[in-house]
Amino acid sequence: MKTVFGEVCGYPSIRYDHDGLERNLQQKVFGQPFIQKLLLPLVDLHMDERYENRKALVLSFHGTPGSGKNYVAKILAESIFEKGMDSKFVHLFKPILHFSGQPPEILKFRLQQWIVGNVTSCQRQLFIFDEVNDMPEGILEAVKGFIDYNPRFGGLDFSKCIFIFLSNIAMIPINQRTLELWQDGTKRRDKLRHEDFMSIIIEHSFNEDGGFKKCKLITSRLIDAFIPFLPLERSHIESCIKVIADDYAMNSPLTPPMIDYIMESVEFTPKDLRLYSAHGCKNLDTPIKLVLMRYSRQMFDEL
Structure with a gap:
């Protein structure tokens, strides 16, 4: 060859x-x-x-x-x-x-x-x-x-x-x-x-x-x-979170409460409808890493 x-x-x-x-x-x-x-x-x-x-x-x-x-x-x-x-x-x-x-x-x-x-x-x-x-x-x-x-x-x-x-x-x-x-x-x-x-x-x-x-x-x-x-809706941001988390999570998949916690950091517009993410899928890495880190530490403490 x-x-x-x-x-x-x-x-x-x-x-x-x-x-x-x-x-x-x-x-x-x-x-x-x-x-x-x-x-x-x-x-x-x-x-x-x-x-x-x-x-x-x-x-x-x-x-x-x-x-x-x-x-x-x-x-x-x-x-x-x-x-x-x-x-x-x-x-x-x-x-x-x-x-x-x-x-x-x-x-x-x-x-x-x-x-x-x-x-x-x-x-x-x-x-x-x-x-x-x-x-x-x-x-x-x-x-x-x-x-x-x-x-x-x-x-x-x-x-x-x-x-x-x-x-x-x-x-x-x-x-x-x-x-x-x-x-x-x-x-x-x-x-x-x-x-x-x-x-x-x-x-x-x-x-x-x-x-x-x-x-x-x-x-x-x-x-x-x-x-x-197009501007991204809530379901699209949740999908982004799962894809980004796959790069970090290893064998620690995100749970619905973890996703909800991350979503709290996302700004939505317009104010009355909260339909679209103001910044798309940007700036999600840090909250995802924090959630995964807390999850990992909790698992370690339970061993």
């Missing part, structure tokens, strides 16, 4: 696992119907070697912090690259680290050079841009040439790349629209339509301060899907 040292531009370092992606999205991501409706089929088509891509796959995730945007990007990376987020073919950009302290033109040039350099080594690349709402206006214009149709420069083909943009842009109107539809009778999330959210996401992305403001990526229709991440 041949041993492969380090990552290679191909199998086994790059191997798309559709079943694993679908399973993880179903079992670990809650309350987000458009992940199954939009993300999964788009990734399937993009990764299918039987079809020639005309452009890079470009996705934009929008919603409240803690609603699952970064988590879904991580799951996607793990379904394509053996080392997941630690792969040299996966690149995470954050404004404070990569897009500050220099004039915009220099930052754009460096970004372009980074993309070209990596695609030169392997055409399968995943570029994740976090906190787009905090990026300087105009920076993302640097990637337009790489995600346009038939993007070939200097013998390089960028059509096998995936670009993902993560932001809180339009989270308030997304949450408000979700509440309006709930009040109008659409209680089941799988009955919500993407059309109910797309126009408000595009409008706010183009007009709000941040990396998308007046951006040609939007006016040129180069983003394949604007995916809304």
Whole structure:
């Protein structure tokens, strides 16, 4: 059996696992119907070697912090690259680290050079841009040439790349629209339509301060899907708690009273309905660890 040292531009370092992606999205991501409706089929088509891509796959995730945007990007990376987020073919950009302290033109040039350099080594690349709402206006214009149709420069083909943009842009109107539809009778999330959210996401992305403001990526229709991440309800938070606890609990599963205790630390909105978590599944680690620690000590004292 041949041993492969380090990552290679191909199998086994790059191997798309559709079943694993679908399973993880179903079992670990809650309350987000458009992940199954939009993300999964788009990734399937993009990764299918039987079809020639005309452009890079470009996705934009929008919603409240803690609603699952970064988590879904991580799951996607793990379904394509053996080392997941630690792969040299996966690149995470954050404004404070990569897009500050220099004039915009220099930052754009460096970004372009980074993309070209990596695609030169392997055409399968995943570029994740976090906190787009905090990026300087105009920076993302640097990637337009790489995600346009038939993007070939200097013998390089960028059509096998995936670009993902993560932001809180339009989270308030997304949450408000979700509440309006709930009040109008659409209680089941799988009955919500993407059309109910797309126009408000595009409008706010183009007009709000941040990396998308007046951006040609939007006016040129180069983003394949604007995916809304909806505010999470109580049942979704309880599911998040169970998944997070599995990483710590070992043989100490959470009991209903333990979950109730953790839920007391969660802030819900609006105040009169207490329907949605104000911070999604964020900030749950500490109360979960505290509950498990108390449980473990109690068990130890009873021995």
